[in-house]
Amino acid sequence: MAIIVALAIFFLLAQVFFLEKRKSVMKNKYLKGVSANVLLLGVVSFLNDLSSEMIMPILPMFITALGGVWVVGLVGGLRDSISSILKVFSGFWSDRTGKRKVFVSSGYLTSAIFKLFLAFSQVWLHVLLFSSAERVGKGLRTAPRDAIIADSMPEARGKGFGIHRALDTSGAIAGSVIVLLLLLFFWFDLEQKAYQIGFYKSIIFIAAIIAFFSLVPLHFVKEGKREPQEIRLQISLKKLPKQLKLFIVVATLFALANFTYMFFILKAMDAFMPIMPVKESIALAILLYVLFNTFYALLAIPFGTLSDRIGRREVLIFGYFLFSVTCLGFAFFDSLAAFIVLFPLYGVVYAMIDGNQRAFVSDLSTEDLRATALGSFHTVIGLVALPASLTAGILWQTISPNATFIYGSVISFIAVVLFLIFRDYFKD
Incomplete structure (x- = not known):
């Protein structure tokens, strides 16, 4: 574990050296056609997501070890909902004050602090509390950070968001691989519950330290001067363009189908448990999750x-449709061969929709309300994350895991149909 911390420190120092050697480039704002801000925020997200994805693959098992199996779906949905409730407020205050970076910095710091608290959880309720509180940081930073990205590359926002998401997801891959290696080489006795819990806490503690490192590259982000805006909080979305409001309706319907990815991991684990030991089942499920993140990172740009x-x-419509098809695959196939195909498809879906939804919102909004628009979008989408995951969990427990994925397939297909109906109403 000390090796992991050493590698993180080495990466951090290398990044700082990289920045110092290129101060002239930073002043010019662009490096080979890519905004320096986008690259820096990408590095911040790389480190932060490396930290987060050391935690997320093991979070369902950590909750289970502490005795709260049924909370897995609740945690997945509540995390996203809490962060999203704050996104519209941070976006609004960012536009109103003309400040972006202070919200981004506060958000990453808050997440790091509560990740550290999470490492000292004693019962599943602590996990629910600290894991949800950690998402407060995400709510603070996301809309202002996305606004910086959108403003930094106005002529190529899709590329800018794609670069950022690729670096973010690359961190996720690194984090998942680290957990997988620790699981394979350091987990000697899976049957001892106390050892399991201690192992999980050690991983979370290391992840928290790495999260604090992510604050250093953020120091080099250059925020342009912006005048404060005399605006009021627009929770009703009334001042947003009609096209944007319609897209939010379509995206919200899709979000109802897009339940937490923890269910995809659990589906694989359930398929493997009857035919192989517990340790190997968990390791293989995490490896498939790495495969998902790898395709996501490779295809985001x-x-x-x-x-x-x-x-x-066109990209979003096909992405929504591909998610519907992927869910059908998870509903009706549970072999290793099927998962080797389905998890990459799941990664392709996220590569198509995640950054491009944000870019589309930026396209459909005005510059003075861009952070508010992004915050409103994230909030509305996130508010349905809890009912989406709760519905998925209820279907899982009361009917079958397959019912969860059929639900996701049907709802996402309805979103595709609605998008096609109003396709010509949108303009890129």
């Missing part, structure tokens, strides 16, 4: 660039 060329609508 290409799909962002593609949306700049052919339009966000």
Whole structure:
């Protein structure tokens, strides 16, 4: 574990050296056509997501070890909902004060602090509390950070968001791989519950330390001067353009289908448990999750660039449809061969929709309300994350795991149909 911390410190120092050697480039704002702010925020997200994804693959098992199996779905939905409730407020205050970076910095610091608290959880309720509180930081930072990205590359927002999401997801891959290696090489006795809990806490503690490192590259982000805006909080979305409001309706319907990815991991684990030991089942499920994140990272930039060329609508429509197909696959197939295909498809879906939804919101909003628009979008989408995951969990327990994925497939397909009906109403 000391090796992991050493590697993180080495990466951090290397990054600082990289920045110091290129101060002239930073002043010019662009490096080979890519905004320095986008690259820096990408590095911040890389480190932060490395930290987060050391935690998320083991979080369902950590909750289970503490005796709260039924809370897995609740944690997944509540985390996103809490963060999203705050996004509209942070976006609003960012626009109103003309400040972006202070909200971004506060958000990353808050997340790091509560990750550290999470490492000292004693019961599943602590996990629920600290894990949800950690998402407060995400709520503070996301809309202002996305506004910085959108403003830094106004002529190529799809590419900018794609680069950021690729670095973010690359951190997720690194974090998941680290957990997998620790599981394979340091977990000697899976049957001892006390050892399991101690192992999980050690991983979370290391992840928290790495999260604090992510604050250093953020220091080099250059925020442009912005005048404060005399605006009021627009929770009703009334001042947002009609096209944007309609897209939020479509995206919200899709979000109802897009339940927490923990269910995808649990589906794989349930399939493997009857045919192999527990340790190998967990390791293989995490490996498939790494495969998901790998495809997500590899394709985020290409799909962002593609949306700049052919339009966000076409990419998003196909992404929604592919999610529907992927859910059907998870509903009706549970072999290792099937999962080797389905988890990459799941990664392709996220590569197509995650950054491009944000870019599309930026396209459909005005500059003075961009952070508010992004915050409103994230909030509305996030508010349905809790009912989406709770519904998925109820279907899982009362009917079958397959019912969960059929639900996701049907709802996302309805979103595709609605998007197609109003396709010509949107303009890129």
